[in-house]
Amino acid sequence: xxxxxxxxxxxxxxxxxxxxxxxxxxxxxxxxxxxxxxxxxxxxxxxxxxxxxxxxxxxxxxxxxxxxxxxxxxxxxxxxxxxxxxxxxxxxxxxxxxxxxxxxxxxxxxxxxxxxxxxxxxxxxxxxxxxxxxxxxxxxxxxxxxxxxxxxxxxxxxxxxxxxxxxxxxxxxxxxxxxxxxxxxxxxxxxxxxxxxxxxxxxxxxxxxxxxxxxxxxxxxxxxxxxxxxxxxxxxxxxxxxxxxxxxxxxxxxxxxxxxxxxxxxxxxxxxxxxxxxxxxxxxxxxxxxxxxxxxxxxxxxxxxxxxxxxxxxxxxxxxxxxxxxxxxxxxxxxxxxxxxxxxxxxxxxxxxxxxxxxxxxxxxxxxxxxxxxxxxxxxxxxxxxxxxxxxxxxxxxxxxxxxxxxxxxxxxxxxxxxxxxxxxxxxxxxxxxxxxxxxxxxxxxxx
Amino acid sequence: xxxxxxxxxxxxxxxxxxxxxxxxxxxxxxxxxxxxxxxxxxxxxxxxxxxxxxxxxxxxxxxxxxxxxxxxxxxxxxxxxxxxxxxxxxxxxxxxxxxxxxxxxxxxxxxxxxxxxxxxxxxxxx
Numbered sequence: 001x002x003x004x005x006x007x008x009x010x011x012x013x014x015x016x017x018x019x020x021x022x023x024x025x026x027x028x029x030x031x032x033x034x035x036x037x038x039x040x041x042x043x044x045x046x047x048x049x050x051x052x053x054x055x056x057x058x059x060x061x062x063x064x065x066x067x068x069x070x071x072x073x074x075x076x077x078x079x080x081x082x083x084x085x086x087x088x089x090x091x092x093x094x095x096x097x098x099x100x101x102x103x104x105x106x107x108x109x110x111x112x113x114x115x116x117x118x119x120x121x122x123x124x125x126x127x128x129x130x131x132x133x134x135x136x137x138x139x140x141x142x143x144x145x146x147x148x149x150x151x152x153x154x155x156x157x158x159x160x161x162x163x164x165x166x167x168x169x170x171x172x173x174x175x176x177x178x179x180x181x182x183x184x185x186x187x188x189x190x191x192x193x194x195x196x197x198x199x200x201x202x203x204x205x206x207x208x209x210x211x212x213x214x215x216x217x218x219x220x221x222x223x224x225x226x227x228x229x230x231x232x233x234x235x236x237x238x239x240x241x242x243x244x245x246x247x248x249x250x251x252x253x254x255x256x257x258x259x260x261x262x263x264x265x266x267x268x269x270x271x272x273x274x275x276x277x278x279x280x281x282x283x284x285x286x287x288x289x290x291x292x293x294x295x296x297x298x299x300x301x302x303x304x305x306x307x308x309x310x311x312x313x314x315x316x317x318x319x320x321x322x323x324x325x326x327x328x329x330x331x332x333x334x335x336x337x338x339x340x341x342x343x344x345x346x347x348x349x350x351x352x353x354x355x356x357x358x359x360x361x362x363x364x365x366x367x368x369x370x371x372x373x374x375x376x377x378x379x380x381x382x383x384x385x386x387x388x389x390x391x392x393x394x395x396x397x398x399x400x401x402x403x404x405x406x407x408x409x410x411x412x413x414x415x416x417x418x419x420x421x422x423x424x425x426x427x428x429x430x431x432x433x434x435x436x437x438x439x440x441x442x443x444x445x446x447x448x
Numbered sequence: 449x450x451x452x453x454x455x456x457x458x459x460x461x462x463x464x465x466x467x468x469x470x471x472x473x474x475x476x477x478x479x480x481x482x483x484x485x486x487x488x489x490x491x492x493x494x495x496x497x498x499x500x501x502x503x504x505x506x507x508x509x510x511x512x513x514x515x516x517x518x519x520x521x522x523x524x525x526x527x528x529x530x531x532x533x534x535x536x537x538x539x540x541x542x543x544x545x546x547x548x549x550x551x552x553x554x555x556x557x558x559x560x561x562x563x564x565x566x567x568x569x570x571x572x573x574x
Contacts (some may be wrong), residue, residue, distance in 0.1 A: 037499035042488040055488040058553065068498045069519035113546070130488070152544075259485045259558070301483035 029111045029121070030407055030447055032059065037068045040407065041397050045297065045307050047348040047448045048393045048409040048445070050175050053299060054257040057168040060211050061154050063141035064112055064119030074112030074120065082443035084182035088436035090373055095387075104183050104443075107136060118142045121165075126184070134234025135200055137165045137174055154210040156218075162199040163222060163249045163270050166206060171293035171311040172268065174199065177341040177355050178387065180445065186437050189368050189421045190359055190381035192315045193339050194270045194289040198222065198247070198264065201230065201240040206249060215438040216253040216266070221246040237278075244284040247272035261298040267291060276321035286318040304349060310340030319367070328367040335361035335381065351391040358384045368421065370429030377429035380422030389413040407447040415439045456553070473561075478569025481562045485554070492573040501552060505574040507531050523549030533567050540566065 029049065033040050036059065040045040043056025052060065059066055082104050106126040113119045115268045124134035146153050158166040164173020172194055191197065206220025223246050227237035253266030268291040273284040295309030315335040322328035341355040365379035391411040420434035421429045427434055483490070489501035496503040502515035509532065513525035527547060529535050539546045540563050542556040557563050 037491075037497060038488065042499075053488070066500060068500070068517070070517065213553075257555075259555075299484070301480045302487070303483075 001415075010037050016085075029076045029109060031074050031109065031112045032064065034072040035067045035074065035112045040426065041302065041348040045299075045305055045343070045348075046345045046351045046391065046393050047395070047397055048391075048407060050179055051170050051177075051307065051343075052168065054255070054262050056408070058154075058213075060121075060141075060168055061143060061156055061208070062119075062145075063143035063157070064121055065114070065117050065141075065143065067113050067419035072112065074110055074114065075086050076109040076447060077112050078105070078107045078109070078445065078447040080180055080443060080445045082180070082182045082441055084184050085440045086436070087438045088185065088432070090184070090186055104180070117144055127279075130183075132234060135161065137169065137199070139166050140245055141166070144312055146182055148211070151212045153212075156208040156210070157205065158208070158220070158240050159205050160205070161201075162201055163194060163202070163204065163247070163289075164268070165199075166208075166218075167218065167251065167268075168210075169253065169264055169266065169295060169309070170257065171266075171295060171309050172291050172313065176311070176339065177343075177353060178389065180443060182439075182443075184440055185439065185441075186373060188359060188381070188383035189374065189376055190335055190337055190383075191359065192291075192313045192359075193272060193287045194268065194291060194313065195337065198241055198243075198272070200233075200235050202243060202247065204247070204249065206251075208251075213257060214255055216251070216255065218249075218251040220249050222249060222272075223247070239262065242275045242278040244273040244275045244280055260300050261296070263294070263296045265294045268293070274321070276325045277328065283320045283324050285321040286316075288316040290314050290316075291341065303346070305345040305348070306343070307340045307345070308340070313337045315361070322367065326366065329364050330362070333362040333364060333367075335359065348397055349393050351389075351393065353387075353389040353391070355387045355389070356383075356385075357387070360384075363422070372430040373428055373432055374421075375428045375430075377427055378422035383420050383434075384418040385420075386414055386418075387413055387415040409443075409445040411441075413439075413441040413443075415441070473564030473566065473568030475565070475568040475572050477562075478565035478567070481557070481566050482569055485557055485562075486566070489552075489554070494504070504570060504573065508533065508536070508570050508574065521549055521551040523547055524551070533571075536567055536570070537563060 041058055043053060045051040045053060079099040108124050110120050111318060119138050122138040124133060125136040126133050139158055141158045143154055143156045146155060160166050162174055162420040167173060167175065170176055201224065202222040203225050204220055204222030206218050208218035210216050224243040230237045230240055248271045250269045253264050255264040256262060270289040272287050274287060275284050276282050283404065291311050291313045293311035298306040313336065317333040317335060318331055319333060320331045323331045337359045339357045341353055343351055343353040345351045360382040363380040368376040368379045368381055370377050389411055391409055393409050395406045395408055416438045417434040418424060420437055423435045461475055468553055489499050490504045491497045491499055492504050494505050496505055496515065498515065498518045502518040509530065511531040512527050512531060513520040524547065540557045544551050557566065
């Protein structure tokens with residue numbers, strides 16, 4: 001079994017490399033580059049996504065629909081292959097040896113202009129380890145340019161399945177660092193709802209306005225689709241979160257772009273009621289996330305780029321529902337998170353990223369219970385880690401080999417955990433230390 | 449006095465009389481300014497590649513709105529301008545004010561010096 005997946009991953013890697021090497025005529029989503037005539041490096045820091053420049057942000061807010069006028073097929077594909085090694089084996093990963101070489105994802109995208117001012121970023125992904133196809137992040141948008149007293153305004157509509165996937169910045173939700181992970185990464189016990197808690201399990205619509213390229217405001221609602229719908233898009237209904245009523249999302253940001261450099265500050269709000277055990281007759285949990293975020297980019301002539309960004313999230317929790325079913329001891333609780341990443345990019349090709357991640361909040365022995373590897377001995381969610389990543393992005397520039405088809409990112413990420421699920425030693429109650437989850441991740445990411 | 453010196457002096461006087469001549473731009477600095485402000489949307493390579501904006505290869509002296517295969521705004525096509533150095537000087541500091549209705553979404557080149565450097569650079573791309 002293990003040997004099989006290793007060989008198939010190897011074959012995929014080879015196939016991926018062949019695609020990269022033998023296709024004529026770069027980017028996170030190469031179909032965007034083909035459509036706009038822009039190089040990937042115009043929209044992305046380091047010629048490979050997802051981190052956006054203001055130019056990339058404008059393209060997203062214009063519904064991925066700007067083009068040179070000539071039609072190009074709005075389709076792209078990507079594959080991510082990775083090798084993860086954790087300091088100590090994960091006994092919970094039944095029979096999977098440590099040091100896994102895995103095809104994490106194979107994804108196809110409908111990405112680009114659909115018609116007029118309507119465009120898409122819609123991903124269907126094959127989850128390698130899970131061997132299933134399923135809908136991934138989807139952001140369908142429409143946008144119009146208008147003016148208010150001679151001030152340019154971009155009005156937008158987004159229909160999406162993950163609060164934050166439509167956001168123009170890279171500080172929370174699906175687009176924050178780290179941008180990819182091994183399917184075998186050991187996740188910590190708690191994260192704010194806005195950091196992926198609803199991804200692919202909801203459908204929502206938001207409207208936005210970007211005024212004078214400075215002020216961004218957005219608001220919208222999300223709801224849980226029917227089980228049949230979830231099933232049909234490859235999301236297991238019994239594992240999906242269930243919203244009780246609609247969730248509300250709002251976002252505001254202020255950006256300044258001076259050409260050479262730019263900055264933003266912002267805030268986001270998500271409020272949701274969730275039914276425990278997906279049973280809407282039970283009392284529900286109420287969750288409210290407030291995110292404060294900021295970022296600074298020095299772009300200059302694009303020869304040397306510095307990018308620093310971060311977000312702090314406060315989550316108010318009223319866990320009546322979880323307490324009712326015995327999953328939590330206390331109803332009133334909180335969870336906080338802070339993450340920041342700083343990167344330096346040389347020649348849009350070599351990148352070094354330093355990231356800090358911290359999650360902490362009120363303790364609860366029922367919610368955070370002891371369990372091998374994934375649990376908590378102390379009933380506390382506190383986790384703090386640092387990571388250092390180095391990437392090489394050989395293509396994706398204007399004059400690159402194979403532009404705009406050949407795209408490749410090779411990365412190496414070292415992660416160290418100071419505390420994990422509430423402690424640094426014997427954090428799970430079964431003798432595992434936080435540093436046993438330290439990891440080395442090597443990955444190869446290609447896009448076509 | 450030797451002749452060259454007389455000519456130089458005469459030119460300097462004429463320069464002084466006709467007002468401050470714009471200081472000639474530096475094409476090297478212009479290349480950097482182009483990378484900073486324009487290259488996201490424009491290419492100056494000789495294959496006339498269009499991006500979000502039309503190719504700027506050979507732009508100086510060309511009639512506005514005439515790069516083949518690029519969908520210009522009506523505003524741009526209607527100007528009837530020729531992109532002389534002076535036309536660029538009046539356009540680049542604030543394109544939307546100079547050409548209301550243009551679809552070039554760019555706020556303008558911040559300093560006069562950078563405008564001169566850009567023009568010097570664009571002069572080399574033809």
